[in-house]
Amino acid sequence: MVTAHQLPGGDDTIVARATAAGRGAIAVIRLSGARATSIARALGASELHPRRATRVALRHPNGEPLDDVLLTWFAAPRSYTGDDVVEIATHGGQVVPALVLAACVAAGARQATPGEFTRRAVLNGRMDLVQAEAVADLIDARTTAMHRQALSQLDGGLSRRLLALRDEVIHLEALIAYDIDFPEEDDGPIAPARIKNAAESLRDALRALMNTAPQAAVLRDGVLVVIAGPPNAGKSSLFNALLGESRALVTPIAGTTRDAIEAVLDRAPLPLRFVDTAGLRDTDDAIERLGIEVSTRYLGQAQVVLACGSSEDDIAATCEAIANRTAGMVIRVHTKADLDASASDAQVQRVSAETGQGLGDLLEAIDRAAAAGAVALPPGDDVLVTRERHRAGLAAAHDELCAFLRAWESGALPAPVAAVHLYAARESLSDLIGIVDTEDVLDRVFREFCIGK
Numbered sequence: 001m002v003t004a005h006q007l008p009g010g011d012d013t014i015v016a017r018a019t020a021a022g023r024g025a026i027a028v029i030r031l032s033g034a035r036a037t038s039i040a041r042a043l044g045a046s047e048l049h050p051r052r053a054t055r056v057a058l059r060h061p062n063g064e065p066l067d068d069v070l071l072t073w074f075a076a077p078r079s080y081t082g083d084d085v086v087e088i089a090t091h092g093g094q095v096v097p098a099l100v101l102a103a104c105v106a107a108g109a110r111q112a113t114p115g116e117f118t119r120r121a122v123l124n125g126r127m128d129l130v131q132a133e134a135v136a137d138l139i140d141a142r143t144t145a146m147h148r149q150a151l152s153q154l155d156g157g158l159s160r161r162l163l164a165l166r167d168e169v170i171h172l173e174a175l176i177a178y179d180i181d182f183p184e185e186d187d188g189p190i191a192p193a194r195i196k197n198a199a200e201s202l203r204d205a206l207r208a209l210m211n212t213a214p215q216a217a218v219l220r221d222g223v224l225v226v227i228a229g230p231p232n233a234g235k236s237s238l239f240n241a242l243l244g245e246s247r248a249l250v251t252p253i254a255g256t257t258r259d260a261i262e263a264v265l266d267r268a269p270l271p272l273r274f275v276d277t278a279g280l281r282d283t284d285d286a287i288e289r290l291g292i293e294v295s296t297r298y299l300g301q302a303q304v305v306l307a308c309g310s311s312e313d314d315i316a317a318t319c320e321a322i323a324n325r326t327a328g329m330v331i332r333v334h335t336k337a338d339l340d341a342s343a344s345d346a347q348v349q350r351v352s353a354e355t356g357q358g359l360g361d362l363l364e365a366i367d368r369a370a371a372a373g374a375v376a377l378p379p380g381d382d383v384l385v386t387r388e389r390h391r392a393g394l395a396a397a398h399d400e401l402c403a404f405l406r407a408w409e410s411g412a413l414p415a416p417v418a419a420v421h422l423y424a425a426r427e428s429l430s431d432l433i434g435i436v437d438t439e440d441v442l443d444r445v446f447r448e449f450c451i452g453k
């Protein structure tokens with residue numbers, strides 16, 4: 001394993017703004033590296049105590065006053081990155097943090113690249129790659145379900161599961177090595193059935209973990225709920241009312257919505273990803289027709305469809321129009337219920353975006369449909385695979401296990417050759433957790449990070 005210091009620029013002391021730009025009470029500038037404390041001293045921090053906040057009248061090395069700040073030193077190795085870290089809490093806004101950052105650079109720090117702090121944490125063994133991804137997931141979480149999942153991953157839940165699977169591969173390799181070294185007994189010292197059983201249960205465990213990827217995708221992105229119906233049915237108004245904010249344009253002109261508009265509503269048990277679509281009808285307007293094609297594409301992926309109409313006939317027409325376009329659960333919705341007092345079918349949800357009537361009941365019906373839909377609900381604290389990188393790594397390990405089993409059962413290959421598949425499976429799992437020497441895996445992971453993370 002390379003350490004941070006063996007990388008190009010690994011000995012630099014890096015600096016970045018850790019909080020988002022914009023107006024705010026405070027901003028945090030973070031320094032990491034061997035010169036972090038000397039840079040802090042050059043800016044006026046004469047007294048530093050590990051893990052204690054110190055108030056400092058910060059100055060540029062040229063003597064110009066900058067800000068009255070709180071500065072905290074985390075001495076290596078007990079810091080986020082494992083190097084000496086100094087965090088400077090400045091006043092927020094546009095100017096102060098930028099000036100403090102520039103002063104750190106003037107005192108010898110280098111601007112950090114995206115994700116470089118977390119990258120150092122991984123290289124210094126403070127966390128593994130899966131945990132580093134969890135840091136990104138935690139920051140990017142749009143739903144409480146994803147937040148919970150990222151926290152558990154940061155705590156090492158997924159890493160422990162992957163390490164345990166990797167240990168099982170090593171165990172299997174050891175059994176075979178033992179068998180190769182002591183071949184004199186008839187059946188070998190290890191019964192072939194024992195190796196087969198162990199390999200099968202490992203293959204199944206890999207598959208089970210890999211197959212949690214769609215559940216995690218739903219927790220991250222939400223269950224796709226498409227709002228469909230004829231032009232002017234009140235779809236965009238319903239979309240806005242369900243979200244509690246004016247996201248989509250609403251006008252009395254039929255054909256207002258041309259493009260699909262999406263928004264996630266953080267609901268339990270599952271987040272809902274609503275899509276407002278162009279009204280479905282035959283039209284000569286080229287742009288509107290494109291919008292309808294987009295609607296059709298969304299309908300094809302929808303897990304739940306709200307079939308809207310402001311009359312019984314319109315609802316029936318919508319149901320007919322979507323019938324061949326979706327495999328999702330269909331909820332019939334009578335829109336603009338405030339304008340039409342007639343009683344309708346109990347299966348139809350009557351709602352009004354205008355008065356708010358029926359919106360709560362509709363949301364509950366959607367929650368039920370979402371939970372009963374395509375993906376099974378993951379139990380509360382179950383470990384899930386949250387990224388394509390995880391799924392692909394597990395799939396590769398799984399395929400190697402299958403190849404090993406085929407070779408083992410047919411007896412076509414000598415045991416040491418069959419065991420090459422186990423080695424490859426172990427390598428896939430090692431890559432996932434970051435037990436590697438190769439830079440390219442790290443590059444791929446940290447490319448998506450933001451500066452200062």
Ligand SMILES: Nc1nc2c(ncn2[C@@H]2O[C@H](COP(=O)(O)OP(=O)(O)OP(=O)(O)O)[C@@H](O)[C@H]2O)c(=O)[nH]1
Nearest residue numbers: 231232233234235236237252255256257279353354
């Ligand atoms: N009274 C009443 N009017 C509504 C309600 N919902 C929508 N409207 C009106 O119906 C008209 C069309 O609403 P939109 O939400 O733009 O309809 P849409 O289905 O998105 O229409 P397109 O985007 O053109 O397909 C607007 O004038 C809205 O003010 C409602 O619940 N009650």
Ligand SMILES: [Mg+2]
Nearest residue numbers: 235236256257
């Ligand atoms: Mg609309």
